[in-house]
Amino acid sequence: MTKMINLKINDIPVTVEEGATILDAAKKANFKVPTLCNHSDLCVAGNCRVCVVEQVGARNLQASCAVPAAEGMEILTSSAKVRRARKNIIELLLSEHRTDCTKCYKNGKCELQDLATEYAVGDNIYIDLVPFNDYSVDLSSPSIMKDDSKCIRCQRCVRTCAEMQQVAAIAVANKGSEQKISTFFDKPMANVVCTNCGQCIIRCPTGALVERNSIDEVFDAIYDPDKHVVVQTAPAVRIALGEDLDFEPGERVTGKLVTSLKLLGFDSVLDTDFTADLTIMEEGTELLTRLKKALVDGDKDVALPMTTSCSPGWIKFIEHKFPQLLSNVSTCKSPQQMFGALAKTYYAQKRNIDPSKIVSVSIMPCTAKKYEANRPEMRDSGYKDVDYVLTTRELARMIKQAGIDFKSLEDNNYDSIMGVSTGAAVIFGATGGVMEAAIRTAYEIVTGKEVPFKNLNITPVRGMEGVKEASVKIEGCVEDWKFLEGVELKVAIAHGLVNANNVLQAVKNGKADYHFIEIMACPGGCLGGGGQPIPTSLEIRNKRTAAIYEEDMNMPFRKSHENPEIKLIYEDFLGEPLGHKSHELLHTHYTEREAY
Amino acid sequence: MIQTKTIVQELVKKHGNNRESLIPVLQGIVEKNNYITDEDIIEIANTLDISAGEIYGTTSFYTFLDTEKRGKYVIRVCKSIIAVMKGKAEIIKTIENILNIKVGETTPDNKFSLLEANDIGWSDKEPSMLINEKVYTELTPEKTTEIIESYLRD
Ligand code: SF4
Ligand code: SF4
Ligand code: SF4
Ligand code: FES
Numbered sequence: 001m002t003k004m005i006n007l008k009i010n011d012i013p014v015t016v017e018e019g020a021t022i023l024d025a026a027k028k029a030n031f032k033v034p035t036l037c038n039h040s041d042l043c044v045a046g047n048c049r050v051c052v053v054e055q056v057g058a059r060n061l062q063a064s065c066a067v068p069a070a071e072g073m074e075i076l077t078s079s080a081k082v083r084r085a086r087k088n089i090i091e092l093l094l095s096e097h098r099t100d101c102t103k104c105y106k107n108g109k110c111e112l113q114d115l116a117t118e119y120a121v122g123d124n125i126y127i128d129l130v131p132f133n134d135y136s137v138d139l140s141s142p143s144i145m146k147d148d149s150k151c152i153r154c155q156r157c158v159r160t161c162a163e164m165q166q167v168a169a170i171a172v173a174n175k176g177s178e179q180k181i182s183t184f185f186d187k188p189m190a191n192v193v194c195t196n197c198g199q200c201i202i203r204c205p206t207g208a209l210v211e212r213n214s215i216d217e218v219f220d221a222i223y224d225p226d227k228h229v230v231v232q233t234a235p236a237v238r239i240a241l242g243e244d245l246d247f248e249p250g251e252r253v254t255g256k257l258v259t260s261l262k263l264l265g266f267d268s269v270l271d272t273d274f275t276a277d278l279t280i281m282e283e284g285t286e287l288l289t290r291l292k293k294a295l296v297d298g299d300k301d302v303a304l305p306m307t308t309s310c311s312p313g314w315i316k317f318i319e320h321k322f323p324q325l326l327s328n329v330s331t332c333k334s335p336q337q338m339f340g341a342l343a344k345t346y347y348a349q350k351r352n353i354d355p356s357k358i359v360s361v362s363i364m365p366c367t368a369k370k371y372e373a374n375r376p377e378m379r380d381s382g383y384k385d386v387d388y389v390l391t392t393r394e395l396a397r398m399i400k401q402a403g404i405d406f407k408s409l410e411d412n413n414y415d416s417i418m419g420v421s422t423g424a425a426v427i428f429g430a431t432g433g434v435m436e437a438a439i440r441t442a443y444e445i446v447t448g449k450e451v452p453f454k455n456l457n458i459t460p461v462r463g464m465e466g467v468k469e470a471s472v473k474i475e476g477c478v479e480d481w482k483f484l485e486g487v488e489l490k491v492a493i494a495h496g497l498v499n500a501n502n503v504l505q506a507v508k509n510g511k512a513d514y515h516f517i518e519i520m521a522c523p524g525g526c527l528g529g530g531g532q533p534i535p536t537s538l539e540i541r542n543k544r545t546a547a548i549y550e551e552d553m554n555m556p557f558r559k560s561h562e563n564p565e566i567k568l569i570y571e572d573f574l575g576e577p578l579g580h581k582s583h584e585l586l587h588t589h590y591t592e593r594e595a596y
Numbered sequence: 597m598i599q600t601k602t603i604v605q606e607l608v609k610k611h612g613n614n615r616e617s618l619i620p621v622l623q624g625i626v627e628k629n630n631y632i633t634d635e636d637i638i639e640i641a642n643t644l645d646i647s648a649g650e651i652y653g654t655t656s657f658y659t660f661l662d663t664e665k666r667g668k669y670v671i672r673v674c675k676s677i678i679a680v681m682k683g684k685a686e687i688i689k690t691i692e693n694i695l696n697i698k699v700g701e702t703t704p705d706n707k708f709s710l711l712e713a714n715d716i717g718w719s720d721k722e723p724s725m726l727i728n729e730k731v732y733t734e735l736t737p738e739k740t741t742e743i744i745e746s747y748l749r750d
Contacts, residue, residue: 132677162647162650167647168646168647168649168650169647169649170649171647171649171650171652171653172653172657173652173653173656173657174656174657174714175657175714176676176714176715177677177714178714182649182652182653182656183649183652184634184637184647184648184649184651184652185634185637185652185663186652192648192649193647193648193649595638595641595642595648596637596638596641596647596648596649
């Protein structure tokens with residue numbers, strides 16, 4: 001049994017488990033203590049000191065996020081001493097801060113601003129140090145803007161990048177008043193190992209790290225009468241957008257999302273889920289082909305295990321860190337890029353629209369997708385396949401700018417073609433989802449039967465464990481796939497790059513006997529992506545996950561190969577999976593990159 | 597200059613292949629080559645499995661872990677706010693005039709480098725400077741001239 005600790009917060013008795021901090025105890029007693037460097041996903045840093053509280057009898061104030069609650073403690077969270085200290089700290093932070101809130105992207109969504117408001121910090125008593133520091137703004141990355149003049153050096157970003165992503169593209173450099181968050185030799189973000197995952201953005205309390213936004217460009221395209229603007233929405237957007245528009249985490253807003261996009265003026269509201277289903281067809285076939293080559297033809301050169309390729313943060317990670325394993329990555333483009341390539345070819349032909357007049361926009365839970373859309377190879381349609389990528393947050397902002405009362409909207413369905421999808425596609429948004437969707441289809445292709453799991457729910461691949469392993473025994477194969485009879489298909493799933501790194505190390509050292517690995521750069525999968533509403537926490541990610549699986553259960557089709565529009569595109573346009581057209585439009589190659 | 601790969605491997609062998617060896621390895625490079633190059637950092641990053649960004653952060657934290665080419669004598673003038681108020685600018689100008697270099701530069705004979713440093717710890721005796729490890733405090737232009745000239749004669 002865990003030991004319990006009794007203490008008093010502002011004279012109110014409270015009991016917490018051993019190991020809980022004073023901050024936890026205060027929360028339990030319903031007192032809010034302000035924090036900045038603290039984040040529930042990260043280890044304790046204790047460097048900002050806004051969370052100080054007074055312990056009766058102790059001389060110094062304590063950082064409540066860093067000090068464990070102890071038996072008999074008497075804590076004051078708002079004594080005169082505490083208030084004075086806290087106000088001082090906030091004023092000091094502001095004296096080094098370019099406080100131009102009305103022009104700042106984080107205005108209204110900034111933890112520093114909230115604190116300044118709460119403590120009514122008026123005319124600063126400290127001198128303004130901003131003019132003395134030569135701060136710089138880094139706009140080199142297509143995904144991220146880094147503005148050092150807004151940085152309070154809480155190091156949440158540094159801890160995120162090191163602890164959760166094991167990239168450590170950014171670190172603390174210099175000391176004293178020169179201290180800053182820097183890259184290797186202060187190189188531009190675009191020239192270092194940064195994966196553009198945006199995990200640092202969703203944990204930065206201020207405007208120091210934010211996404212590069214394309215809101216104005218997209219509005220301009222919509223207003224241009226000459227342009228046909230198509231929009232695609234990723235699986236994880238429909239279960240999180242509500243959080244920025246007065247809904248609670250975990251509320252599904254798919255129908256309202258579609259309606260709001262129509263009201264914004266997009267000419268056609270389509271679904272990335274359609275190309276998620278297409279990815280299953282292509283990637284599933286690629287996996288089975290690789291297995292055949294290895295098991296039947298005895299081809300020693302075929303790279304196994306095969307890994308997924310839909311997470312562009314993951315792709316950039318492996319390009320930098322494990323370039324020797326690039327042939328293990330599926331050659332399938334991500335669903336976003338498959339959609340882009342088809343929008344200006346297949347869709348244009350079917351709808352009889354000049355592809356040069358099509359502007360293709362995607363709504364993504366992800367900042368790395370901005371980088372992906374800008375990769376030079378992503379132009380197989382003859383044009384830039386995806387013109388603009390907006391994050392979930394940017395879309396919420398557009399909806400607000402347009403004065404749309406999101407809450408009261410009616411539900412609508414996606415347009416066609418390229419708007420029909422399945423439950424297998426929507427679960428792409430959760431860790432394990434691509435694996436589950438792939439198994440649902442591949443198992444059926446090989447055996448002619450449904451996967452032997454209740455309601456098609458392959459629960460062993462679900463959940464928040466960092467690395468999940470599962471195996472499926474293949475039995476009763478149809479004629480074409482007899483060579484797989486009795487084979488135990490071994491799979492692994494990793495989310496968050498720290499876990500990806502561990503799995504890849506094992507593969508590199510020959511210590512992993514998997515056939516197929518799903519990897520998502522972000523914790524929880526896309527639903528925890530760097531473009532999703534802020535804040536994030538394990539609790540919020542769990543609620544989003546539940547929403548995704550709910551959405552899956554409510555879809556009329558739950559297996560990618562049953563999507564009628566998928567059948568149609570193979571009949572009318574692509575021919576067959578991995579066929580000539582597919583290779584041209586839906587597959588890609590990767591680039592070796594520097595290790596820093 | 598000794599080859600990056602060899603020197604890093606030698607130092608790692610000496611200090612151990614783990615995170616804790618980082619500072620000793622970096623120090624070892626400075627001892628041998630005077631300063632640390634970006635190639636050194638990349639090599640260390642690969643060997644110790646620490647990101648190059650983190651190693652850069654570490655070198656920038658410690659004044660003695662130089663990452664730029666330096667002369668035999670490295671002059672570091674404190675640039676804390678107090679030093680600024682007490683006349684740091686004049687001290688810098690004095691040195692610049694004598695050595696005919698600007699802050700950040702090294703004399704053509706590789707004898708002197710002139711730098712500014714964060715607080716070097718003598719805030720009650722500003723302006724102050726370090727020449728290699730030696731501290732000089734409460735500087736005036738005259739005193740500074742004398743000190744620099746003594747090094748010139750060396
Ligand atoms: S980061 Fe926050 S406090 Fe700073 S200018 Fe932006 S909104 Fe204001
Ligand atoms: S960039 Fe943001 S998260 Fe990183 S240290 Fe600065 S304020 Fe904190
Ligand atoms: S975007 Fe991701 S990889 Fe890049 S600095 Fe932020 S957390 Fe690190
Ligand atoms: S929140 Fe406790 S020290 Fe920063």
